[in-house]
Amino acid sequence: MMETELTDDIDQPLRDRLKAHPRPALLWAAGLCVLLLLEGPTYLDGLLGAIGAGLALLPGAPGAEAFASASAFFSELPHLLSRELVPNRGYYDGSAWQGTFLGLEPKYAWLIRFLLVYAYVAALLGWLWYGYVLFRRHYRAANWTPTDDVIDRLRSHYWGLFGLAVVVFFITMAAFAPVVGPTTAEENIEGPYSHDMKYYNEDTETVETITIGEANLGSASRGSGDSNVGIWSYDDFGRFHPVGTLVSGKDLFTFLAFGARVSLFIGLGSMAIAGFIATTLALVTAYYKGVTDLIVVLTSDSVQAMPALLLVILATVVFRNHWIAELYSGAMLFILLFALIRWPGLWRAVRGPALQVGEQEWVDAAKSYGQRPTVIMRKHMAPYILGYLLVYASLTLGGVIISVSALSFLGLGITAPTPEWGRAINIGQQYIASQSWHISLIPGILITLVVTGFNAFSDGIRDAIDPQSEGAEGGATGAAAGGGGG
Amino acid sequence: MSRFTYLFKRVALSIPVIIFGTTVTFAIIRLGPLSPAAAILGPQGDARAIRQIEKRLGLNDPLWEQYFDFMSNLFLFDLGQSWVINSGTPAIDLIISYAPRTIWLGFWAVLIALGIGIPLGFYAGLNPNTFSDYFASFGGIVWRAMPNFWLAVILVTVLSQSEQLFGFSWTSFIVETNVVTSPNLAVLKNPTRLLTDPGQAWTNLAKATKQILPPALVLGSASMGTEMRIGRTAVLETINSKYVETAKAKGVSPRVLVWKHIFRNALIPLVPVITAEAFILIGGSVLVETVFSINGIGLLFFRAAEQGDLPLVGTLMYLFILLIVGLNIVQDFAYTIIDPRVGYDG
Numbered sequence: 001m002m003e004t005e006l007t008d009d010i011d012q013p014l015r016d017r018l019k020a021h022p023r024p025a026l027l028w029a030a031g032l033c034v035l036l037l038l039e040g041p042t043y044l045d046g047l048l049g050a051i052g053a054g055l056a057l058l059p060g061a062p063g064a065e066a067f068a069s070a071s072a073f074f075s076e077l078p079h080l081l082s083r084e085l086v087p088n089r090g091y092y093d094g095s096a097w098q099g100t101f102l103g104l105e106p107k108y109a110w111l112i113r114f115l116l117v118y119a120y121v122a123a124l125l126g127w128l129w130y131g132y133v134l135f136r137r138h139y140r141a142a143n144w145t146p147t148d149d150v151i152d153r154l155r156s157h158y159w160g161l162f163g164l165a166v167v168v169f170f171i172t173m174a175a176f177a178p179v180v181g182p183t184t185a186e187e188n189i190e191g192p193y194s195h196d197m198k199y200y201n202e203d204t205e206t207v208e209t210i211t212i213g214e215a216n217l218g219s220a221s222r223g224s225g226d227s228n229v230g231i232w233s234y235d236d237f238g239r240f241h242p243v244g245t246l247v248s249g250k251d252l253f254t255f256l257a258f259g260a261r262v263s264l265f266i267g268l269g270s271m272a273i274a275g276f277i278a279t280t281l282a283l284v285t286a287y288y289k290g291v292t293d294l295i296v297v298l299t300s301d302s303v304q305a306m307p308a309l310l311l312v313i314l315a316t317v318v319f320r321n322h323w324i325a326e327l328y329s330g331a332m333l334f335i336l337l338f339a340l341i342r343w344p345g346l347w348r349a350v351r352g353p354a355l356q357v358g359e360q361e362w363v364d365a366a367k368s369y370g371q372r373p374t375v376i377m378r379k380h381m382a383p384y385i386l387g388y389l390l391v392y393a394s395l396t397l398g399g400v401i402i403s404v405s406a407l408s409f410l411g412l413g414i415t416a417p418t419p420e421w422g423r424a425i426n427i428g429q430q431y432i433a434s435q436s437w438h439i440s441l442i443p444g445i446l447i448t449l450v451v452t453g454f455n456a457f458s459d460g461i462r463d464a465i466d467p468q469s470e471g472a473e474g475g476a477t478g479a480a481a482g483g484g485g486g
Numbered sequence: 487m488s489r490f491t492y493l494f495k496r497v498a499l500s501i502p503v504i505i506f507g508t509t510v511t512f513a514i515i516r517l518g519p520l521s522p523a524a525a526i527l528g529p530q531g532d533a534r535a536i537r538q539i540e541k542r543l544g545l546n547d548p549l550w551e552q553y554f555d556f557m558s559n560l561f562l563f564d565l566g567q568s569w570v571i572n573s574g575t576p577a578i579d580l581i582i583s584y585a586p587r588t589i590w591l592g593f594w595a596v597l598i599a600l601g602i603g604i605p606l607g608f609y610a611g612l613n614p615n616t617f618s619d620y621f622a623s624f625g626g627i628v629w630r631a632m633p634n635f636w637l638a639v640i641l642v643t644v645l646s647q648s649e650q651l652f653g654f655s656w657t658s659f660i661v662e663t664n665v666v667t668s669p670n671l672a673v674l675k676n677p678t679r680l681l682t683d684p685g686q687a688w689t690n691l692a693k694a695t696k697q698i699l700p701p702a703l704v705l706g707s708a709s710m711g712t713e714m715r716i717g718r719t720a721v722l723e724t725i726n727s728k729y730v731e732t733a734k735a736k737g738v739s740p741r742v743l744v745w746k747h748i749f750r751n752a753l754i755p756l757v758p759v760i761t762a763e764a765f766i767l768i769g770g771s772v773l774v775e776t777v778f779s780i781n782g783i784g785l786l787f788f789r790a791a792e793q794g795d796l797p798l799v800g801t802l803m804y805l806f807i808l809l810i811v812g813l814n815i816v817q818d819f820a821y822t823i824i825d826p827r828v829g830y831d832g
Contacts, residue, residue: 310772
């Protein structure tokens with residue numbers, strides 16, 4: 001954020017510096033294009049699909065169909081990370097695997113695709129980082145900016161890097177949910193009886209066709225006897241389940257991947273709204289102080305005095321049959337609720353830095369030049385507090401993920417069939433001590449890992465932007481963890 | 487400003503907070519898409535019964551009248567009655583019969599968190615950057631990130647099947663108890679029985695305590711992790727401060743140094759954490775009580791909300807808000823007593 005600001009004001013604009021020495025930038029841009037094109041159809045499909053879904057909510061749904069059909073067109077195009085390129089589902093015909101990638105066992109075919117997704121994401125992120133390094137080396141006017149120190153500190157903060165890795169792992173899983181799973185949500189979870197599959201019947205030694213729903217009945221994990229498909233194993237129909245199956249016989253990994261999508265969507269959505277409210281209020285109160293500050297203090301105190309989890313429970317019950325609870329199976333309602341409940345925490349975290357920056361001479365200088373208050377807040381104050389906001393938002397996001405899974409554990413909120421991790425824990429509750437322990441334990445471990453990851457990432461950024469703060473973690477982080485409530 | 491003016495100001499400032507929270511509750515219940523009358527009767531309720539309840543709840547009055555009724559009733563502690571959970575029972579009776587188990591749970595949750603979290607944190611702080619410090623710190627972080635309900639589910643399974651899993655039977659350990667059940671607190675209502683009928687009464691007390699320990703451990707887990715972390719940092723910070731160095735230089739024995747100079751000052755930042763636990767306990771009690779099926783306030787709230795007993799939900803919400811606000815005041819006040827450096831205007 002800081003480099004661009006600096007380069008704006010330096011005599012030679014960035015464009016000229018690029019022109020003077022274009023080679024590294026062009027090579028890098030070409031590389032980025034290749035990486036993006038490999039997956040281009042997916043991005044366009046997702047983007048257009050999202051716009052179409054958004055338009056469909058408007059009265060009359062103007063143009064929604066055009067976007068939907070465009071999105072469908074792009075989803076047909078071949079790309080690198082597609083199920084069609086590395087198919088893992090096939091059947092055994094008695095001598096060899098048919099329909100899988102290179103005739104490999106489904107296990108290895110799936111593993112290849114899974115690793116390919118992560119390799120792609122790693123390559124993309126690495127390339128972006130390389131781009132930043134190039135920018136620093138060839139094009140940035142200043143030799144050094146304070147951001148360099150922040151980044152260097154983050155790079156040597158192993159705990160924070162661990163957090164970043166977990167966060168990237170989680171986001172990739174959510175973003176590429178349709179590709180990383182051994183099967184798709186549509187076929188396996190939402191409409192198992194409207195899709196067929198082939199399998200090798202060992203008794204008759206022939207290949208037979210069966211609906212996925214019926215196959216699921218045979219692959220259920222119910223604890224006792226033969227009825228269990230555990231971690232890293234095949235079911236009777238030649239389907240591979242990396243972390244076993246649910247009680248209903250559906251694939252747990254696919255369930256978790258799509259559950260990650262819902263959790264991430266709620267977490268990011270609510271933090272975006274809450275972060276916006278918090279930043280705006282922090283800037284306004286730090287700039288004007290006085291009565292404005294008092295009003296916001298009272299409002300945030302009032303919101304924080306309400307038991308958050310209970311308020312959400314009440315609201316989900318009251319809005320149960322309302323249209324807003326039907327958007328993305330209730331995720332939209334959660335976004336709004338958590339945004340409204342969590343902004344005071346974020347605001348409290350950035351209020352201190354905002355007040356601090358409001359006292360700076362450059363703000364005074366800008367004022368005396370006659371710059372408008374909105375511009376001062378946006379250009380001279382906001383960049384300073386965004387780092388702190390990120391620290392706290394990352395921490396709160398973990399709390400939101402826990403709360404959402406806690407509510408779906410109670411059977412509230414995200415409605416079936418949309419997967420949610422908490423529901424898997426609830427479903428597997430009675431099988432924990434049996435051989436089907438994976439149903440409850442794996443989602444729980446995943447939640448713990450992801451929440452720890454977000455906390456670690458937040459620690460990393462905090463130590464990077466403010467190395468003196470190590471001791472000051474007390475109040476703020478404590479209250480954030482308290483807000484988890486799950 | 488004297489301490490009592492401060493207290494008075496603090497109480498005065500909490501009134502708008504309570505009004506705000508109660509108003510939001512009113513808005514959700516009365517203005518939300520679900521009418522309380524329809525919620526009470528469920529989808530099959532016939533129109534006449536709905537009209538009757540609407541009349542009794544005053545839902546046909548003008549909205550401002552409903553609002554003032556609602557608020558004045560709550561502020562005068564006229565808490566209304568339950569409609570679904572225990573039809574016709576005054577809400578206050580229900581709460582009195584459910585509350586003791588939640589208080590018992592909360593009491594042990596705080597005690598366990600304090601008793602384990604703070605000593606561990608202080609130990610880690612006094613031995614920084616050793617293996618045991620890393621182990622304790624890492625454990626605290628992971629422990630804090632674990633969802634309460636998941637921990638509860640696992641604990642229930644492990645304890646109720648401990649015989650098969652570890653060859654040690656939790657259910658018959660010391661006294662015979664079940665894992666998933668409400669503790670029987672009759673003894674505490676009648677403490678003289680501990681003297682008059684010691685055999686029976688002490689067994690019952692032991693049972694009630696043993697039953698509450700696992701849920702209390704789960705409920706206290708998040709704060710335990712937080713207390714540990716903050717205790718560690720507080721000790722580290724105190725150790726490096728000048729007055730500890732001075733004390734060392736003048737020859738204070740290590741024992742006195744730790745207990746008198748470090749321990750007492752390191753406790754200060756822990757005060758808000760301990761009171762912040764109240765928030766976790768209130769929210770977490772819903773989940774923990776559901777999993778362990780303890781008939782407490784949390785479970786009462788959850789059932790009331792699920793079954794559409796909105797009047798009871800409103801009452802409970804109001805009481806929770808009062809509790810949180812009250813605890814906040816106590817915390818701020820305690821802070822000024824423990825640490826006189828804390829300003830009264832903060």
